[in-house]
Amino acid sequence: MTKKLLPASAFLLVVFTFAAQPAAAQPGEYKAVVHHLRSNYHAKKVNIPFMWLARFAVSVVRPAGVKSFNVTLFQDLQFSRETLDAEMQATMRNSFGPAWSPILRVRSHDGQQAYMYIREAGQNLKIALVTIDNQNAAVIRATFSPDRLAQFINNPEIFGISLNDDRERKAGSENITTDKKEVN
């Protein structure tokens, strides 16, 4: 019994250590934006099932060079369209320190807004994205390695399984269908 319990508890310990790590290391700016959406626009947080598992999987597999990520989804935002952009710009400016650079801001008349910031973290890059679409919002932060991203683009594979083959196969089958159409 003890023999079985020991590896199981060791596995659980590893899982929770990895799962808790991104939350503990969550930088202030991410929390500040989430807090702003929650408190100023009475946004309701949407629970994403098995998020901890996805974060753990990403920290192990590191697909496309992504080392860690955080996602917080909100719904039922209540705001004034006239002031939202100015308020969000001020919040982003105040929350993200000088190390962060704003690279994208979009405001559209149909209620969509997007704010994207980027910063260097050693050999890695951190990207923060906030999108607001009418009453819904998403706050995303990801850390990734540009070198690993280039490797992934050159040779897209996860756990040794090439994603390229699948694409090539699909492209191949598409070619066959178009050829058939041409024959017809």
Next chain:
Amino acid sequence: MLFVLAPAMANAQDARLHLDRLNGLETKARDVVEVNIEGKMLDLAKRVLAKMNDQDARKVGQAISGLQAIYVRAYNFENENQYNTTDIDEIRSQLQTPGWEKLANVRSKRNNQKVDVFTMFTGDTMSGVAVVVSDAKSVAVVNVIGPIDIDLLAELSGKLNIPKIDIINDNDKSKTPKE
């Protein structure tokens, strides 16, 4: 080394437009797009492109290797003539300063459309580009800072989503079939 690079760097600095003058358009605009690709983001693009197996992608990386920044501002308005034209004229007046050369200039009475393309050169190298487009309901400004290898980009035209550029050399003209 520094003495050689200094004039090029100074010119590249000059190619940066003061786009904050456009902030006045923000309040009236229906849609706003603001893109600032500089330092870290460009380094990332260069790093990724340099490590790509694809030769064309590597050439793009080479062509933009000296690039320092790309800024885009676009504003759409609900109604015609809703914005103050002096705001955009202010940007155009920045392009009248020494260093900038007019490459193209289009004026159309339809929608009051104006298109201006300016370039800045350091020796034989293009060190900056500015495109200002305005009409009755929209304004767009693109400002590229740093050397761009035009020959290399022309070579890549039609590939990797780069628009096809037809450059006909004098030698090629003779080969063009007569209609």
